[in-house]
Amino acid sequence: MITVQNINKSYGQVQALKSLSFNVEEGQLYGLIGPDGAGKTTLFRILTTLLLADSGEATLDGLDVKKDYKKIRKMVGYMPERFSLYMDLTVEENLNFFATVFQTTVEENYHLIHDIYQMLEPFKKRKAGDLSGGMKQKLALSCALIHKPRVxxxxxxTTGVDPVSRKEFWEMLKKLQQGGLTTLVSTPFLDEAELCDEVALVQNGQILKVDTPQNIALAFPHKLWQIKSKSNYKTLKILKEFNQKISAFAFGNVVHLATDLEVNEMMIESYLKNKGVEQIQIQAIQAGIEDVFMDLMQ
Amino acid sequence: MRKILIIVQKEFKQIFRNKMMRPILFIMPVMQLVVLSYSADFTVTNINIYIEDHDHSSMSQSLTQKIAMSEYFNLIQVGNSYEEAYEMVEKNRVDVILTIPENFSKNMHSGRVTEISIFADAINGTKAGISLNYLQNIIAKFSLEEIEKTGIQMQIPGIETNKRDWYNPDLNYKFFMVPGILVLLVTIIALFLSGMNIVREKEIGTIEQLNVTPIRKYQFIVGKLLPFLIIGMVEFTIGLIIALFWFQVPFEGNFFLIYGFTILYLILILGMGMFISTITSSQQQALFLAWFFMVIFILMSGLFTPIESMPIWAQKFTLFNPIRYYVEVIRLVMLKGSGISNILMHVSVVAGSAILINILAMISYKKTA
Structure with a gap:
């Protein structure tokens, strides 16, 4: 449904995208995971025909982003990173405006946004600028869906949205996917990555890895330990000095330590005890996508 | 068509929902028109004069009285010291010094030529020139009267000039200025509304969403232009009503002609605004650019200084100034009653530039970066 092949894009000296390639199958919920500045927004702007790539090719449902930009603009639903609806128009007026611009009506495609819009209905006379972050995103999603896009x-x-609204938002995306909609979504949140069918880990304009979230986690090449102790910060500092460590980083109120495969629990415990760490609890765990990402980023 | 209409509708909603916008659009221009029309008076009055009288005769006193009684001059002091007078000029208390020499009346009575000196503070050249003119008139009149009184025969043949001011017989400066100021108001509103508009969508990011829609460029530009055209026409109508009924400016020409030309002119100015808006990336940039053109266009429009008194290069430059054409047309049609045949040149220039600038705006509005 979406193909991206060897896309390059530079802004002056900075190379934002370096020969980026990936494919999204029809009906997939595809995640682009990466930190700020990875090139995600640049890629979106190329796919939505707002920006021209320096080289490489990209198609949406067989339509070339360069040649068929007019057709693409009719069939794509886009939610920019920054809230881009009219703050001084009401919820209803925004929706109506975008429906009309796409030569359709709210009534005609109401079934597409029914679930989402239901939550907005009580505020339909309110100005978009006066909505909460989560509500704004729901409105933006409604506006992006109102012309029945194929992609x-x-x-x-979900950046800048509270955890509850984030969860709701992803439930909506899952529902839309069940309706057969192909979705490409970017996020800096690694917990959201696990909700995608397939993810691409992006950094510095390059793709580090593409797979299902499960496979990515399974492919973690090291042993992973979760370590709980009295002082998380102190433990982390000490573990960074550990000879057999691959990586160590804070994960909530515990430390995740990746080590060589021959390391066992006893070795870590005695090392920590020697350094004077108290109340140590060590557990071998399965890697999550975040661990993989941290590992790849090194 | 529906797409254009929904943009028009959106623009109107946005303009009128902005609480500051209503007074800006409808109260500010009215105030400007009234205040500026009363203040932009080119007649010079209240000229402070010092009379340095070395003659102390009844004749010099009678001349002094004549000047003091004139509506243009304020007699500050009569004295006989040039130093004192000069000091007062330095202190900005006196604009003009008139020196009546010794033997002034003696010479007059004996029919000899006598000289009076006038010194004017020429920091404000226009004012100095006009003061000298007034003073010369008073003195000339005075000398004629004196000559008649004394019965001295002077052998100077004279040409008497008869003058009549057509189209504005009372030389009422308001008839001249009010239509011109109306032009300014309509121009300012139109240029700034349109100039700030698209760039605002860029600033708040809505353009990003809009550019991914199938809106065509011309639909976008027309949809943006129409609401401002309507507002501009309403603005013009309000101003015209004030000009006709408050300032009693005569209207000799054809209403349809002036409205037709105003529409054409507004399309040109709005196109300019759109163009500014498409090439800038922040409202601040757009504001400065709009002001830059505005100041040049206003000062070189012939509204405040006649174009004929500008150097040749500047006169040529005014041919590119839309305000100049509109000021001329509105004065010609309102005061002189000119018909379409008299303003064909103006119509064709403004129509041509309107088409050109709007095409430019459409080209420079890019949906792709």
Whole structure:
């Protein structure tokens, strides 16, 4: 449904995208995971025909982003990273405006947004600028869906949104996917990555890895330990000095330590005890996508 | 068509929902028109004069009285010291010094030529020139009267000039200025509304969403232009009503002609605004650019200084100034009653530039970076 092949894009000296390639199958919920500045927004702007790539090719449903830009603009639903609806128009007016611009009506496609819009209904006379962050995103999603797009492109839709709204938002995306909609979504949140069918880990304009979230986690090449102790910060500092460590980073109120495969629990415990760490609890765990990402980023 | 209409509708909603916008659009221009029309008076009055009288005769006193009684001059002091007078000029208390020499009346009575000196503070050249003119008139009149009184025969043949001011017989400066100021108001509103508009969508990011829609460039530009055209026409109508009924400016020409030309002119100015808006990336940039053109266009429009008194290069430059054409047309049609045949040149220039600038705006509005 979406193909990206060897896309390059530079802004002056900075190379934002370096020969980026990936494919999204029809009906997939595809995640682009990466930190700020990885090139995600640049890629979205190329796919939505707002920006021309220096080289490489990209198609949406067989339509070339360069040649068929007019057709693409009719069939793509886009939610930019920054809230881009009219703050001084009401919820209803925004929706109506975008429906009309796409030569359709809210009534005609209401079934597409029914679930989402239901939550907005009580505020339909309110100005978009007066909505909460989560509500704004729901409105933006409604506006992106109102013309029945075949592909949905969402650039960091949950940044700046509270955890509950984030969860709701992803439930909506899952529902839309069940309706057969192809969705490409970018996010800096690694927990959201696990909700995608397939993810591409992006950094510095390059793709580090592409796979299902499960396979990515399984392919973790090291042994992973979760270590709990009295002082998380102190433990982390001490573990960074550990000879057999691959990486160590804080993960909530515990430390995740990746080590060589021959390391065992006893070795870590005695090392920590020697350094004077108290109340140590060590557990071998399965790697999550975040561990893989941290490992790849090194 | 529906797409254009929904943009028009959106623009109107946005303009009128902005609480500051209503007074800006409808109260500010009215105030400007009234205040500026009363203040932009080119007649010079209240000229402070010092009379340095070395003659102390009844004749010199009678001349002094004549000047003091004139509506243009304020007699500050009569004295006989040039130093004192000069000091007062330095202190900005006196604009003009008139020196009546000794033997002034003696010479007059004996029919000899006598000289009076006038010194004017020429920091403000226009004012100095006009003061000298007034003073010369008073003195000339005075000398004629004196000559008649004394019965001295002077052998100077004279040409008497008869003058009549057509189209504005009372030389009412308001008839001249009010239509011109109306032009300014309409121009300012139109240029700034349109100049700030698209760039605002860029600033708040809505353009990003809009550019991914199938809106065509011309639909976008027309949809943006129409609401401002309507506002501009309403603005013009309000101003015209004030000009006709408050300032009693005569209207000799054809209403349809002036409205037709105003529409054409507004399309040109709005196109300019759109163009500014498409080439800038922040409202600040757009504001400075709009002001830059505005100041040049206003000062070189012939509204405040006649174009004929500008150097040749500047006169040529005014041919590119849309305000100049509109000022001329509105004065010609309102005061002189000119018909379409008299303003064909103006119509064709403004129509041509309107088409050109709007095409430019459409080209420079890019949906792709």
């Amino acid at each position: 949905l492109l969402l650039d960091e839709p």
